[in-house]
Amino acid sequence: MSIEKTELVVRTIADTAIGNEKYFGDLDSVVGDGDFGYSLARGFEKLLEGWDDLDRTDSGTFLKRTGMVIASRIGGTSGPIWGTAFMRAGGAAGGASELSTEQVVAMLRAAVDGIKARGQSDVGDKTLLDALVPFTDSLEATSDIHAAAAAARKAADATSDMVAKRGRAAYTGERSRGSVDAGAMAVAVLAERISEIWPTQGASS
Template sequence: MNNEKLDVNTTIAILERIKDIIEANKDYLTQLDSAIGDADHGINMNRGFSKAIEKVRNNQYFDIGSIFKDVAMSLMSTVGGAAGPLYGTFFMRASMKLAGHKEADLTLLAQALREGLNGVIALGKAQPGDKTMVDALIPAIDALETAAKEGSSLKDGLAKALAMAEKGMKDTIPLVAKKGRASYLGERSAGHQDPGATSSYLILKAFYEALEN
């Protein structure tokens, strides 16, 4: 069993990485969204995580849950469209599981992200195959939980989750959207990668890269 854990400093480093990776992919996310949505996903996500990291940098934290909660509040207040409430809920529900914890091992992180995912599903009513962010998150979190049961290290668990998130993201390309703005396009939404699944993949990529470095 590997004792590698997520602490307050690592969590802040992850958020710095999320901000950087979203900023670097802002135009790409907006380009994906312009094909099947409002063409604002990259701009909104970039604004949200810039505000979140600003808030986190200006605070002192003693537990991981408080960091996730501040991220949630920032996203809910600054990210427009459906992404704000969905990602805000994801981080808020995860923060409840992490409240009071100075560290999180792979098992606790998997439980927290599962809570976040459950919140997203409850709010957005999306199912697997609806061409949304949950198409990347469900296989990723399933993989994270399996890795935790197998006693994987935090980094290895996140690597497995990331691989499944990438597959889930790419698997949205042929799908016809059932939820959100893209669903208005019907069959024309097929052939395009879902922007929400892409930003979910990028967030998990930031988790992994921050730990790798």
């Protein structure tokens, strides 16, 4: 995966987060405070405002700069968590000019570890990890972005059966059961959009 493809992925994430502001917010309002979609959209808007000025020395640097903007511009707990994910992924990418699928998986693992540490959370706590980890596992096993996106969607849907253990939703206890986690669903929606645009670029990895 080249710097151009890394840019494509980040741009797609930004555009999709902005385009789904209301949907993500509505999901969050069921048991959360409803600001997830708004916060995510405003943060990625700030990223796009300074898009041309981001350091594109290599994919790792680009992702780290992206993470720094997100961490400082997305409100609430989402900023540090999503920012950490991008920065950890960038750190794992290093200065490589081309990224293999194995390296992309390593970057995702680094992002997952960063989220776990920052959010003091793990798989099963009803957070974005419940979609991001299955996505990563599937990508590692199949090297197929479509299969990985499908795994993320299935896992995000399954969060409706969980009781939230982190975030504002955790205060609602059993009431959090019966609705999907907004963060997990956001990961699924983003993964699906990336899988849709990826083949059009004639890219493998």
